[in-house]
Amino acid sequence: MKDFLKALEVQRWDDHRYYHHCRINQSLHLLSASAFVVAYGMLWIDPAMAALLAWMVSMTSRQAGHFFFEPLGYDHVNEATNDFKEEIKVGYNLRRKVVLLSVWAVLPLAIFMNPGFMGLLPVHETWFEFLRAVGYAWLYLGVAALLFRTVHLFFLQDVQTGLVWMTKIITDPFHDIYLYHKAPWQLLRGERFADSKLHAGR
Secondary structure, X not given: XXXXXXXXXXXXXXXXXXXXXXXXXXXXXXXXXXXXXXXHHHOOOOHHHHHHHHHHHHHHHHHHHHHHHOOOOOEOOOXXXXXXXXXXXXOOOHHHHHHXXXXXXXXXXXXXXXXXXXXXXXXXXXXXXXXXXXXXXXXXXXXXXXXXXXXXXXXXXXXXXXXXXXXXXXXXXXHHHHHHOOHHHHHHOOXXXXXXXXXXXX
């Protein structure tokens, strides 16, 4: 258990130090985490609506922070290139995220063109039923993406690494709220980057 918790701490620290320099990104992660916590509660009441909230608010705000605001050049704080960070990323790096988000974006069109989606989803007749079908599809996609990468890590590295990463992803919303609850205030004070000296010329 000590090894597991230490590995979890390392994965969390690597994710924070490599991919969360920008206060805008941190603030968007705070929004994302808050919505995810609400979605976790909604899972027990209405899974389809929980998935819609998780993907449309949590995932879009979280990934927008990474794609549009996080510096992608050389990381002088960690003395690492962006290519190096992408290569050693335990979970979904930017390239894998593009694939995942492409599937996410295409699913509503596929469901609209094929009600019931080959018997895997409820057949929709109204727009509300369509949204619920999309919600279920996105829920299945999220679970599949989590399990796929977890098992993938079993073979790429080891079982503990996969289980640690899965634990990190599931608990990230709570940890992000703890880490980034001050980010909006820091951003309003003019601190766009965690290391203002490093990024002063940006």
